[in-house]
Amino acid sequence: MPASRPHPDHPAVICTVDVVLLTLSAGQLQVVLHQRPQEPFAGSWALPGGYIHAQRDESAWHAAARVLQDKAGIVSPYLEQLATYAGPRRDPRGWSVSIVYFALVPEDLLPPDRPGLKRFAVSSLPRLAFDHRDIVELAVARVRSKSQYSSLPVYLCGDQMTLPQLQAVYEAVLGEPVNKVSFRRKIEELGMLEPVEGAQETGQAHRPAQIYRLKPAFQRTLSVVPRGLNA
Amino acid sequence: MPASRPHPDHPAVICTVDVVLLTLSAGQLQVVLHQRPQEPFAGSWALPGGYIHAQRDESAWHAAARVLQDKAGIVSPYLEQLATYAGPRRDPRGWSVSIVYFALVPEDLLPPDRPGLKRFAVSSLPRLAFDHRDIVELAVARVRSKSQYSSLPVYLCGDQMTLPQLQAVYEAVLGEPVNKVSFRRKIEELGMLEPVEGAQETGQAHRPAQIYRLKPAFQRTLSVVPRGLNA
DNA sequence: GGAATAGTGTCTCTAAGACAGTATCTA
DNA sequence: TAGATACTGTCTTAGAGACACTATTCC
Numbered sequence: 001m002p003a004s005r006p007h008p009d010h011p012a013v014i015c016t017v018d019v020v021l022l023t024l025s026a027g028q029l030q031v032v033l034h035q036r037p038q039e040p041f042a043g044s045w046a047l048p049g050g051y052i053h054a055q056r057d058e059s060a061w062h063a064a065a066r067v068l069q070d071k072a073g074i075v076s077p078y079l080e081q082l083a084t085y086a087g088p089r090r091d092p093r094g095w096s097v098s099i100v101y102f103a104l105v106p107e108d109l110l111p112p113d114r115p116g117l118k119r120f121a122v123s124s125l126p127r128l129a130f131d132h133r134d135i136v137e138l139a140v141a142r143v144r145s146k147s148q149y150s151s152l153p154v155y156l157c158g159d160q161m162t163l164p165q166l167q168a169v170y171e172a173v174l175g176e177p178v179n180k181v182s183f184r185r186k187i188e189e190l191g192m193l194e195p196v197e198g199a200q201e202t203g204q205a206h207r208p209a210q211i212y213r214l215k216p217a218f219q220r221t222l223s224v225v226p227r228g229l230n231a
Numbered sequence: 232m233p234a235s236r237p238h239p240d241h242p243a244v245i246c247t248v249d250v251v252l253l254t255l256s257a258g259q260l261q262v263v264l265h266q267r268p269q270e271p272f273a274g275s276w277a278l279p280g281g282y283i284h285a286q287r288d289e290s291a292w293h294a295a296a297r298v299l300q301d302k303a304g305i306v307s308p309y310l311e312q313l314a315t316y317a318g319p320r321r322d323p324r325g326w327s328v329s330i331v332y333f334a335l336v337p338e339d340l341l342p343p344d345r346p347g348l349k350r351f352a353v354s355s356l357p358r359l360a361f362d363h364r365d366i367v368e369l370a371v372a373r374v375r376s377k378s379q380y381s382s383l384p385v386y387l388c389g390d391q392m393t394l395p396q397l398q399a400v401y402e403a404v405l406g407e408p409v410n411k412v413s414f415r416r417k418i419e420e421l422g423m424l425e426p427v428e429g430a431q432e433t434g435q436a437h438r439p440a441q442i443y444r445l446k447p448a449f450q451r452t453l454s455v456v457p458r459g460l461n462a
Numbered sequence: 463g464g465a466a467t468a469g470t471g472t473c474t475c476t477a478a479g480a481c482a483g484t485a486t487c488t489a
Numbered sequence: 490t491a492g493a494t495a496c497t498g499t500c501t502t503a504g505a506g507a508c509a510c511t512a513t514t515c516c
Contacts, residue, residue, distance in 0.1 A: 012243040012246075012285075013246045013283055013285055015243075015244045015246060015328060052244055052317070052326070052328075054243075054244055054319065054325070054326035057318075057319075057326075058318060058319065059317060059318040060315060060316075060317035060318070060328070063317075081314060081315065083312060084291060084312065084315040084330050085291075086283070086290060086291035086294075086330060087288075087289060087290040087291070088285065088288075088289065094285070095283070095285035095288075097246060097283075097291070097328060097330070099315050099317060099328070162495090163495085163496090164494080164495070179478070179479050179480080180479095180495095180496090181478085181479070181480080181481095181496095181497080181498095182477090182478050182479060184496085184497090185477085185478080200487095202487080203487090203488085204487070204488075204493085204494080205487065205488035205489065205492070205493055205494085206486075206487055206488075206492080206493040206494035206495070207485055207486035207487050207493080207494055207495045207496075208486070208487060208494095208495075209494085209495055209496090210495085210496090227458060227459075227477080227478090229478090393468090394468085394469085395467080395468070395469095410505070410506050410507080411468095411469090411506095412469095412470080412471095412505085412506070412507080412508095413504090413505050413506060415469080415470090416504085416505080431514095432468095433514080434514090434515085435466085435467080435514070435515075436465070436466060436467085436514065436515040436516065437465080437466040437467035437468070437513075437514055437515075438466085438467060438468045438469075438512055438513035438514050439467095439468075439513070439514060440467080440468055440469085441468085441469085458504075458505085460505090
């Protein structure tokens with residue numbers, strides 16, 4: 001960090017946050033994109049994002065949370081920093097910095113698609129503005145990677161779930177089947193779920209599944225195991 | 232990313248890069264710090280860093296590389312993005328963004344300590360300026376974590392090394408002993424080293440060790456294994 | 463030859479995966 | 490009762506660690 005000049009005489013860089021908002025729908029990882037109303041890239045789909053508001057934002061995390069609330073009405077999701085993209089050519093308006101976060105939300109907390117805000121399967125993205133396709137791909141890779149050894153995918157579920165449901169979520173995120181016995185051993189080892197006493201998923205023509213919920217201590221915190229699912 | 236205004240009317244944020252420059256010396260992970268000549272935090276030790284130069288820097292990575300070259304004379308080290316710290320209170324001059332990189336270099340590429348530039352063991356840091364202590368601790372945690380399943384520590388070695396030397400480097404980074412047989416299996420699996428034909432470390436009163444070098448394909452690229460050293 | 467460390471073969475132990483059994487619901 | 494899926498016990502298999510043995514150097 002430099003020693004001189006409170007506000008340097010270097011030309012200002014454009015300083016923004018962008019959010020890769022991910023959800024699981026119909027067994028597919030999907031990303032919520034926003035259609036740009038203006039140049040540059042008018043009409044293209046892009047990540048929801050915005051300038052940092054130096055007067056209001058307490059941190060880059062808070063700026064990302066504000067963007068999510070403004071553009072998608074989402075409050076207090078799981079929101080983690082992904083990476084920062086910066087350079088002179090990614091935005092035609094000038095040297096730009098984008099601090100990128102990713103968020104995971106259960107499908108039922110998302111607003112329905114509307115003009116200018118739409119979900120896309122990450123496996124078939126449209127043409128995206130700026131370098132946003134690279135960013136989405138990095139976010140998906142990060143989520144897949146962390147899902148192998150952590151409780152990250154629980155943030156794609158509602159607050160209660162059965163183990164078969166959670167296993168299906170892991171399988172959708174990882175893109176491959178998971179051994180049932182090993183999966184249950186891992187979840188036990190992660191120690192983040194507790195059974196909801198007496199609550200079972202009824203109404204189906206087979207043995208009902210026990211319903212679990214996140215222990216309060218893990219509401220905002222990941223749990224990790226030393227060895228992953230070996231997927 | 233916002234739709235409006237090429238250069239927004241929001242007050243400019245201070246936009247910098249900082250580098251956590253790490254090396255291994257006397258079996259200890261050490262960080263190179265720079266003594267601030269001016270306010271704020273005049274006289275305190277801080278990470279080497281500097282403003283982004285929008286006229287010259289091709290990217291944040293290039294800005295970090297430039298800082299390393301200017302302040303420590305280091306060229307083309309292993310340099311990876313760590314995280315971005317941002318907020319209104321971390322720098323008394325205003326809302327600031329610091330894109331932080333970490334670098335690993337062999338000890339013999341470092342310039343010797345001089346007034347204003349000094350190495351500190353990461354286990355006994357002095358009082359640091361800004362939030363730089365948190366940043367160093369995150370960098371060390373990241374390096375430890377990645378070392379469990381990747382070839383990251385080879386960048387702390389010179390271009391040639393023996394397996395016992397490399398094992399000692401891993402043990403110093405991880406802070407605990409590593410099983411020799413497992414270690415050699417992992418290195419074999421990583422597939423990044425090749426023996427230097429006929430080259431052995433001589434001069435010691437025991438069987439000489441084979442000398443290895445990084446395969447050219449891995450000069451700038453990490454190699455990873457699915458399961459780590461289980462340390 | 464002795465001391466020291468390099469390098470390797472192999473056994474043990476832990477953890478992941480496969481498989482099959484029992485449990486419990488609806489129709 | 491038949492069919493379906495939840496859940497669990499246990500065997501198999503793969504990989505990590507422990508241990509010991511051989512190899513090669515200097516003194």
